[in-house]
Amino acid sequence: MNFSNFLLMRHEILLLAITMILLIVEIFIHKHKKSSIIHLAIFLFGIHTAIGFFTIEESSLFGGMFRTNSMIHLFKNVLNIGVFILLLQSADWLKDKIFNENRGSEFFILLFSSLLGMYFMISSGDFLMFYIGLELSTLPVAALAAIETSKRISSEAGIKLILSAALASGVSLFGISMLYATSGSIYFDSISEIITSSNLTILGMLLFFAGLAFKISLVPFHFWTADVYEGAPISIASYLSVISKGAAVFILMILLFTVLKPLMHVWENIVYVIAIATMFIGNLFALRQQNMKRFLAFSSIAQAGFILLGLITGTQLGTATVVYFVLIYIFSNLAAFGVVQAISLQTGKENIDDYEGLYRTNPNLSLVMMLALFSLAGIPPVAGFFGKFFLFTAAASEGYYLLVFLAVVNVTISLYYYLLVVRAMFLRKSENAIPYFTNKLYMRLGLIITVIGILVIGLYSPLYDYIYELSSVFN
Amino acid sequence: MDILSLFIVLPVITILVLVFTKGLKQARQIAMIGSLIQLGMAINLMFAYFKEKAVNDAIMVFTKDLVWFKQFNIHYNIGVDGISVALILLTAIVVLAGVFISWKMKDLPKEFFISLIVLSTGVYGFFISLDLFTMFVFFEIAVIPMYLLIGIWGSGPKEYSAMKLTLMLMGASAVLLVGILGIYFNSNADGGPLTFNILEIAQVNIPFKAQKLFFPLTFIGFAVIGALFPFHTWSPDGHASAPTAVSMLHAGVLMKLGGYGVFRVAMFLLPEGALHWSWFFIILSAFGVIYGAFAAIKQTDLKYINAYSSVSHLGMVLFALLMLNKTAWNGAILQSLSHGFMTALFFALIGMIYGRTHTRDINKLGGLLKVIPFISAIYVIAGLASLGLPGFSGFVAEMNIFVGAFQHDELFYRVATIISASAIVVTAVYILRVVGIMLMGPVKSEAYLDLPKVTWYEKTGIFLLLIPMVGIGVAPLWLSDMILASLEPFIQGVL
Numbered sequence: 001m002n003f004s005n006f007l008l009m010r011h012e013i014l015l016l017a018i019t020m021i022l023l024i025v026e027i028f029i030h031k032h033k034k035s036s037i038i039h040l041a042i043f044l045f046g047i048h049t050a051i052g053f054f055t056i057e058e059s060s061l062f063g064g065m066f067r068t069n070s071m072i073h074l075f076k077n078v079l080n081i082g083v084f085i086l087l088l089q090s091a092d093w094l095k096d097k098i099f100n101e102n103r104g105s106e107f108f109i110l111l112f113s114s115l116l117g118m119y120f121m122i123s124s125g126d127f128l129m130f131y132i133g134l135e136l137s138t139l140p141v142a143a144l145a146a147i148e149t150s151k152r153i154s155s156e157a158g159i160k161l162i163l164s165a166a167l168a169s170g171v172s173l174f175g176i177s178m179l180y181a182t183s184g185s186i187y188f189d190s191i192s193e194i195i196t197s198s199n200l201t202i203l204g205m206l207l208f209f210a211g212l213a214f215k216i217s218l219v220p221f222h223f224w225t226a227d228v229y230e231g232a233p234i235s236i237a238s239y240l241s242v243i244s245k246g247a248a249v250f251i252l253m254i255l256l257f258t259v260l261k262p263l264m265h266v267w268e269n270i271v272y273v274i275a276i277a278t279m280f281i282g283n284l285f286a287l288r289q290q291n292m293k294r295f296l297a298f299s300s301i302a303q304a305g306f307i308l309l310g311l312i313t314g315t316q317l318g319t320a321t322v323v324y325f326v327l328i329y330i331f332s333n334l335a336a337f338g339v340v341q342a343i344s345l346q347t348g349k350e351n352i353d354d355y356e357g358l359y360r361t362n363p364n365l366s367l368v369m370m371l372a373l374f375s376l377a378g379i380p381p382v383a384g385f386f387g388k389f390f391l392f393t394a395a396a397s398e399g400y401y402l403l404v405f406l407a408v409v410n411v412t413i414s415l416y417y418y419l420l421v422v423r424a425m426f427l428r429k430s431e432n433a434i435p436y437f438t439n440k441l442y443m444r445l446g447l448i449i450t451v452i453g454i455l456v457i458g459l460y461s462p463l464y465d466y467i468y469e470l471s472s473v474f475n
Numbered sequence: 476m477d478i479l480s481l482f483i484v485l486p487v488i489t490i491l492v493l494v495f496t497k498g499l500k501q502a503r504q505i506a507m508i509g510s511l512i513q514l515g516m517a518i519n520l521m522f523a524y525f526k527e528k529a530v531n532d533a534i535m536v537f538t539k540d541l542v543w544f545k546q547f548n549i550h551y552n553i554g555v556d557g558i559s560v561a562l563i564l565l566t567a568i569v570v571l572a573g574v575f576i577s578w579k580m581k582d583l584p585k586e587f588f589i590s591l592i593v594l595s596t597g598v599y600g601f602f603i604s605l606d607l608f609t610m611f612v613f614f615e616i617a618v619i620p621m622y623l624l625i626g627i628w629g630s631g632p633k634e635y636s637a638m639k640l641t642l643m644l645m646g647a648s649a650v651l652l653v654g655i656l657g658i659y660f661n662s663n664a665d666g667g668p669l670t671f672n673i674l675e676i677a678q679v680n681i682p683f684k685a686q687k688l689f690f691p692l693t694f695i696g697f698a699v700i701g702a703l704f705p706f707h708t709w710s711p712d713g714h715a716s717a718p719t720a721v722s723m724l725h726a727g728v729l730m731k732l733g734g735y736g737v738f739r740v741a742m743f744l745l746p747e748g749a750l751h752w753s754w755f756f757i758i759l760s761a762f763g764v765i766y767g768a769f770a771a772i773k774q775t776d777l778k779y780i781n782a783y784s785s786v787s788h789l790g791m792v793l794f795a796l797l798m799l800n801k802t803a804w805n806g807a808i809l810q811s812l813s814h815g816f817m818t819a820l821f822f823a824l825i826g827m828i829y830g831r832t833h834t835r836d837i838n839k840l841g842g843l844l845k846v847i848p849f850i851s852a853i854y855v856i857a858g859l860a861s862l863g864l865p866g867f868s869g870f871v872a873e874m875n876i877f878v879g880a881f882q883h884d885e886l887f888y889r890v891a892t893i894i895s896a897s898a899i900v901v902t903a904v905y906i907l908r909v910v911g912i913m914l915m916g917p918v919k920s921e922a923y924l925d926l927p928k929v930t931w932y933e934k935t936g937i938f939l940l941l942i943p944m945v946g947i948g949v950a951p952l953w954l955s956d957m958i959l960a961s962l963e964p965f966i967q968g969v970l
Contacts, residue, residue, distance in 0.1 A: 423634060
């Protein structure tokens, strides 16, 4: 173990360092100037994101517990970009609501700890590290969901999240213990060699799957989603739906494609059924939602169902399309949540009805929202279309035409409710429309980055080629 | 920049300029200049095509092929033949006429023209694409602005109509997507690489089993936008609620995407599937032809009459395509063009009548020939073209269709042909009924006695559409030569 080995963990170490710096700096900052921590945190995290883009070589540490390669590295960068945008979008809310109550930097510390957990989770080389990462990524978010102490609904969201998360990770741990019992190892590499499809192994895999399905909010583990999103602050709902889901999808994909590959004939059926259930339930429940946060919650459940179309393939094509889709999804969903955040902060309004006539008062915000929703719905030329098309192509390449057909039916259903929001913003006129307001710099920056992402990622094909090349590591 | 890519680049530039305009005057001027250049380019393209075709014997000319997503073998691959050139010309004319007809668009003019041009970009892109993926992208780009165009600037139950239209068309395109993926994953049947390239796939013998499965998906996916019965229900509501220019563009151009797609993709790439399923779709389209015509008789709203008439006329296009012979196909393309000009003209006139009298109910109108003679006279001319009077484009098209259809001598084809040919008589009934009730007779309201005169921009719009309509009718040969020459490779491919 020498110094250069630690460089492999530089994402983790840097993030830990930033967390520590923020903790210490807070002590020395005057009580009335605490909000300057926001600038510092965004600045430091921006540097961290930028440093992440330096390449890294494939290697493992701690006897195989921690591993890294270019794909994992890429995914950490994707998460970083998402969190960076999220920080930009939350800055004003933090300043107005959290730092005003004279509370300190715990938002950043908790958020970064959770992100650190995700790093460890997707870098894990054995189930122990995986479990630690999973827990570390979930627990701080529960505290974050309850951060608006003045709102009862926020505390409720926190409690709901922690209870369901505890249950899910308990089940998952039970599943892991069964896998350990049958294979005698917790290391991914050795499990994949010994694993056989005995009943106990399959049960273990199922239970383990449930734990991750909870984080991705796949049906039937989705019940917490809408309530928690509605109660939690928008930044946290956004974090749960984008970053947390993205990381969980990624590790699930690694595990299914490498460790559990010998059981593919079992899990492809499970994924098939869950994909159909998730798409239909997510979409059908989204139809009747009035609150934007609940609406986006069900929309994100449905999106998770689409992601499974890439997972079911177990091929390099599947890996590439899933990562590509998650990347696009991060930008699209962050754009949608960003607009909701901006409007909620300015006016406190969160219902679809409140958006009526928005285009005539705030054209730019409505356009961002429309682009985001079109991207989520999968309408060209914005990025979401390419993401969905490639996912469907991946599924069709393995002959799942019926699944693709059901998925396109769902795309049409989802288009209906995305258009409901567009209808409210563009088609309706309203006496008491949300008046014109300007966003502050950070929010504006946060929205502009997402819009650029939505417009560019799809049309710029070398990005997909790059992801495709990297995807070979898991197959 | 090659001659075809300009058809996408120029609208995009127009849109970018439109973003910075302020007010109605600037917006309409920019939109007009953009569409005028576009029309100039389309005419130029036609002459360039004749010149190129004299020396170049390829199926598609002016081709350009750039790799886009290399993992999927997706290309930006463009090229045209006589059919696409003719349809591009139709589009350019209708768009320009649409801009003139929307000269007084007061509500959010900038956004209106932007949406209109986005729609036309999709249409141009669709007509020049030789790659299934690119084609599909442009198809969806052409459809989605309809939601805003109808929803914001429409009238009546506009939100309902806009949603219905968008969902049905996007649902169809979702089905189409499965069909396209099916074609794509069978394009390596002869051992080549997977490809989206239409010309390459046409060389491949896709297994019959796959053709049987994916032909209906592809056919329905395209034919919904061509108002195939029973998926036509979006069209009357959509047309009735849309603002004038959008009805024109939609009925005149957008619905042609259906016939073109069926021809270029479903039939060309899956010929055995087409043969296998043709009986079923012939029944549907023949029924659509007669159903549309009878439904039009019963309507009292001018726009509904015209919309159902479109269902009938475009049913004829699908019917002719399914006949799988050269004469009928020639008729189908001619019918597409003729219907494009004619129905756009109809909707423009209806818009003018509605703008003056504020009603589209024919029972409330009467004696218009006395008060607005110019509009009424043109309405009669358009009506005569619609019922297929010799000398107008409709006659040439329908003649070709039914001559082609009669070349099949099985009983089934004969019956289907007779049924759809009888729609011509019904067409005469509903056209003459409208002319009789609305244009002849006493003037029904005092308010109609003092209607505004026809303005210059309305006249420009009318003549833009009237001239080609008469032109095709009087001298169809040059056009039909251009189409027939382009049909040749398809005939060889399919039969």
